[in-house]
Amino acid sequence: MGKLTLILLLTTCIAGSLQTPMGSQTTDALIDYINSLDTTWKAGKNFDDSYPKRYLKGLLGGRRRSTPYAKQPAVSDELEIPESFDARQQWPDCLSIKEIRDQGSCGSCWAFAVVEAISDRICIASKGKQQVEVSAENLLACCSSCGDGCEGGFPESAWSYYKNTGLVSGGLYQSKKGCQPYSINACEHHVTGKLPPCDKELRQTPKC
Structure with missing residues (x-):
């Protein structure tokens, strides 16, 4: 094993x-x-x-909630785990798995984590027939129970919002893909490159 x-x-x-x-x-x-x-x-x-501590902490936007999600039953199992596993090789037709999204100067990692996982799961479940980019901005801006947008949010609430309300499609900044693409520009977080440097202050949460 x-x-x-x-x-x-x-x-x-x-x-x-x-x-x-x-x-x-x-x-x-x-x-x-x-x-x-x-x-x-x-x-x-x-x-x-x-870089100010407030800005760096803001980029770590995932928050924990004590209830009710913490009371979910624990599930344990023994599995044969391979020496290595690469999801890109396991599901090569799912383009979303290979894509790296840029949250820009916004603590929206909680939203990105959820919509990227949803996008990947839709593709995997459809055996590559449904290629969709679920909108991070739609979740970030419109889920009022998920937290404080660019100031951080609750991933478990984001999953619940998707289950109960749903989310539209939307690609990267200026991609013009889907119904609601990301409106916060990509930026260079810690190196000099072709993109503009990131602000040292968090951006305002986009309006729903």
């Missing part, structure tokens, strides 16, 4: 002014620890110390 090791790295934000830059001491220690494990990848800094 193959073994799968999941390492969950939880970082604790120290109380203080949210406008002060992120301290490098904790970050450097965490990077050194990860790299000391000698895994298949190397950790490094994505942002320099000039």
Whole structure:
């Protein structure tokens, strides 16, 4: 039986002014620890110390809710886990699996995670016959019970919203794909490239 090791790295934000830059001491220690494990990848800094803590925390938009979703029954099973698995190879006809969306200067990762998973599942369930990009903006802007838009949201509420209300289609920024494409521009988060640099302040949540 193959073994799968999941390492969950939880970082604790120290109380203080949210406008002060992120301290490098904790970050450097965490990077050194990860790299000391000698895994298949190397950790490094994505942002320099000039980025405000409020902005970086804002990009980590996923939030946890204590109830009622936390009371769902736990499910456990023993599975044969392969040495490696690549979803792009398992379902090569599903283009959404290969696509990497850019949330821009908005803490919408919670919305992106949900709509990308939904898009992939629709394609997988239809054996590649239905290729759809579910709109991140529609979820981000219109789900009033999901949280605070670009300031963060609850993934479990987003799944519930899709189940009970539904979501329209919508592609990347300026893609003109679907009913409601993403309106926040893509940007370079921590390197110099062909895109404009990201703002150091979170954008306003688009209107529904």
